[in-house]
Amino acid sequence: MVSLRFILCCLLVGSSYATIVSHDGRAITIDGHRRVLLSGSIHYPRSTPEMWPDLIKKSKEGGLDAIETYVFWNAHEPTRRQYDFSGKLDLIRFLKTIKDEGLYGVLRIGPYACAEWNYGGFPVWLHNIPGMVFRTTNKAFMDEMQNFTTMIVDMVKKEKLFASQGGPIILAQIENEYGNVMGPYGEAGKTYIKWCANMAQTLDVGVPWIMCQQNDAPQPMLNTCNGFYCDNFKPNNPNTPKMWTENWTGWFKQWGGKNPHRTTEDVAYSVAKFFQRGGTFNNYYMYHGGTNFDRTAGGPYITTSYDYDAPLDEYGNLNQPKYGHLKKLHDVLHSMEKTLTYGNISTIDFGKSASATIYTTGEGSSCFFGNGNENSDAKISFQGKSYVVPAWSVTILPDCKTEAYNTAKITTQISMMVKKPNEAEDDPSTLKWSWRPENMDDFLLKGKGESTKTQLVDQKVVSNDQSDYLWYMTTVKFRKRDLVLGKNMTLRINSTAHVLHAFVNGKHIGNQHAENGKFHYVFEKDAKFKSGRNVISLLSITVGLQNYGSFFESVPTGITGPISIIGRNSDETIVKDLSAHKWSYKTGLNGFENQLFRTESPSKWSAESVPLNRSMTWYKATFKAPFGNDPVVVDLLGLGKGTAWVNGNNIGRYWPAFISSGDGCSVKCNYRGAYHAEKCLTGCGEPTQRWYHVPRSFLNAGDNTLVLFEEMGGNPSLVNFQTTRVGSVCANVYEKNVIELSCDRKPISAIKFASFGNPNGNCGSFEKGTCEEINNAVDILTQECVGKEKCSIDVSTEKFGAPDCGGAARRLAIEAIC
Ligand code: GAL
Numbered sequence: 001m002v003s004l005r006f007i008l009c010c011l012l013v014g015s016s017y018a019t020i021v022s023h024d025g026r027a028i029t030i031d032g033h034r035r036v037l038l039s040g041s042i043h044y045p046r047s048t049p050e051m052w053p054d055l056i057k058k059s060k061e062g063g064l065d066a067i068e069t070y071v072f073w074n075a076h077e078p079t080r081r082q083y084d085f086s087g088k089l090d091l092i093r094f095l096k097t098i099k100d101e102g103l104y105g106v107l108r109i110g111p112y113a114c115a116e117w118n119y120g121g122f123p124v125w126l127h128n129i130p131g132m133v134f135r136t137t138n139k140a141f142m143d144e145m146q147n148f149t150t151m152i153v154d155m156v157k158k159e160k161l162f163a164s165q166g167g168p169i170i171l172a173q174i175e176n177e178y179g180n181v182m183g184p185y186g187e188a189g190k191t192y193i194k195w196c197a198n199m200a201q202t203l204d205v206g207v208p209w210i211m212c213q214q215n216d217a218p219q220p221m222l223n224t225c226n227g228f229y230c231d232n233f234k235p236n237n238p239n240t241p242k243m244w245t246e247n248w249t250g251w252f253k254q255w256g257g258k259n260p261h262r263t264t265e266d267v268a269y270s271v272a273k274f275f276q277r278g279g280t281f282n283n284y285y286m287y288h289g290g291t292n293f294d295r296t297a298g299g300p301y302i303t304t305s306y307d308y309d310a311p312l313d314e315y316g317n318l319n320q321p322k323y324g325h326l327k328k329l330h331d332v333l334h335s336m337e338k339t340l341t342y343g344n345i346s347t348i349d350f351g352k353s354a355s356a357t358i359y360t361t362g363e364g365s366s367c368f369f370g371n372g373n374e375n376s377d378a379k380i381s382f383q384g385k386s387y388v389v390p391a392w393s394v395t396i397l398p399d400c401k402t403e404a405y406n407t408a409k410i411t412t413q414i415s416m417m418v419k420k421p422n423e424a425e426d427d428p429s430t431l432k433w434s435w436r437p438e439n440m441d442d443f444l445l446k447g448k449g450e451s452t453k454t455q456l457v458d459q460k461v462v463s464n465d466q467s468d469y470l471w472y473m474t475t476v477k478f479r480k481r482d483l484v485l486g487k488n489m490t491l492r493i494n495s496t497a498h499v500l501h502a503f504v505n506g507k508h509i510g511n512q513h514a515e516n517g518k519f520h521y522v523f524e525k526d527a528k529f530k531s532g533r534n535v536i537s538l539l540s541i542t543v544g545l546q547n548y549g550s551f552f553e554s555v556p557t558g559i560t561g562p563i564s565i566i567g568r569n570s571d572e573t574i575v576k577d578l579s580a581h582k583w584s585y586k587t588g589l590n591g592f593e594n595q596l597f598r599t600e601s602p603s604k605w606s607a608e609s610v611p612l613n614r615s616m617t618w619y620k621a622t623f624k625a626p627f628g629n630d631p632v633v634v635d636l637l638g639l640g641k642g643t644a645w646v647n648g649n650n651i652g653r654y655w656p657a658f659i660s661s662g663d664g665c666s667v668k669c670n671y672r673g674a675y676h677a678e679k680c681l682t683g684c685g686e687p688t689q690r691w692y693h694v695p696r697s698f699l700n701a702g703d704n705t706l707v708l709f710e711e712m713g714g715n716p717s718l719v720n721f722q723t724t725r726v727g728s729v730c731a732n733v734y735e736k737n738v739i740e741l742s743c744d745r746k747p748i749s750a751i752k753f754a755s756f757g758n759p760n761g762n763c764g765s766f767e768k769g770t771c772e773e774i775n776n777a778v779d780i781l782t783q784e785c786v787g788k789e790k791c792s793i794d795v796s797t798e799k800f801g802a803p804d805c806g807g808a809a810r811r812l813a814i815e816a817i818c
Contacts, residue, residue, distance in 0.1 A: 420722055769805075
């Protein structure tokens, strides 16, 4: 029995590709066939290995051919020449999971990633090598870049994962969007990009190399496009295929920011337009965004959630209708693969941004009708038939006669996600807390660190990014009659600390963080100094290092000064500059060093008088894992800012106290017109991030431990664990369509609303219109769907009757409870 299973497993797992990849002007050619390729980005460390098979399977079911990922240098080489490929960093396992699912891979080695990842994916030790300048003709940099790139290529080759070896990887990327930032590097930048191309070529991977956003990409590099729209893109070499490495499905979020949404209609429109205009490879960035665990979030100020409004949400659930509407588009595009990649192209311009593109081969033709007008529908007459193309949409007709797909007509269900209390707990909203203070005595009272300098030093240089925390400490002695001493004294700090806490003689005088994207600010607070010795202790906290821009590696971090004590008396202001004082430095906090977050930590915790709103405080509680396998989140509402661990696993930084501004959200979101990151925002005036993902693999069946380190002061009494799942599903579709309803592997329990005619409202607030079905839609749907995991409904007058809606097309609106 065992051996039979073994044989079966290995027959399946062992499937390999006999793939030879090349390209011609029209497409990527695999095994001699020109392909229409749909791909999606999933970054392996933004989920756990246990999640990978499901994410990749869902990607395949969503109609993707390939998975694209960056490789994250700083995660793999945290210390020079010491490598880590364990757990979430098991790149080879991730690539093999892609292979097992029969998908292709696109490997963006970079090694610069950007990706809202800490320091763009560069290790901070790299910055601290003398004479280092990133991403230019700089020997120290080029040597390290070559070392890492070669190592990754060798690892992948050893496992025979390049398509040229029969593996899944069909494309590799060197650098990333260098063209967008190369101006300031001058000639050295141009030489560098040639060197990159040359270096990549010598690695002999046997598949094409891409460089995105690189207009001067040296041959044979393929220059590709990134953006919200790439239909106008032309590669620098007209004999290379038109490829889109990053079609942004939404956008990322920053602390203090709002939730970005890019509509399904607009994503579909951008893809259809791209293929209408000769595109052949489209990659969604992101297809699954996931979570910035630990200290991986970039920045500054990228949130722990990297949901991105992607087709698969942060937890791996289908984000409907985005996932389903795009799947249908992929199916239609795949059905036209031959005509799209071999056909002759002709276009008809109808004016007012309406056009038809016809792809013709000897076997037949396929058509796209595009309407780029934001306001009005286009009436198109083509080969004796007339068609209406809604504003800002593309219609696809695989046979040039029948509309198979329109980007603005969604016939996929909308899923409304809900959070459920933890049923494994009797009282899920009350965790029993114990606590302990962070021990800061050495720093607050003695000002004692581990190194000293008579200047203020950039945080990256001192701490090598081993921690978010760096103490800057100095002592100041005043004689009794020192003129600066008096009643009216302040401490003024010119700061680039992402968050700053200041203490004078052990007393917390205040904290400050960057507001509205201003990471260079002045902190000035009242402070009491005495004659004799005074200790100033400043805690600088990073919240994700800069990940984008020319020379981004040298953006200052920490306390760069000047720092001064200011004394005012009736007739003068005296400024005492402390910048060139002897400063003592200490990286990290005691509680982190003593690993208080570990379940088996022997340190003492007290369950007595658990404090609220106390800064620099550790909290601990045990809880039971929620039943079932729905994704788990922890609600951290009530807390300030800090870090959370579950059973010793760092689930990321939290900062629910950071409330976004109240303006800039739109209740109605119009998909028409070009999308930008400020359009269709939600979550105004709310905590930036309240729920934090706890992957199931972090949990065990018995007692689990949650540890919080609270920096600013918060109230943990509301903290609780929940699961997320589909709560209800809705549809709003025109007649002559088929709509499938599914509660994602759970039965549909009731039909809350159904009306065929001209119903109003949105999912959750549907209302009957002025014309309505003759047959009772609720009854029909109850019979067909309730108790089932899935049901497929033919929206037709035969089924629902033919209400008189004054000649207007009838619609069926449904809300079903899961
Ligand atoms: C691109 C970059 C990606 C990511 C994206 C925004 O410029 O290549 O890595 O940062 O922007 O999400």
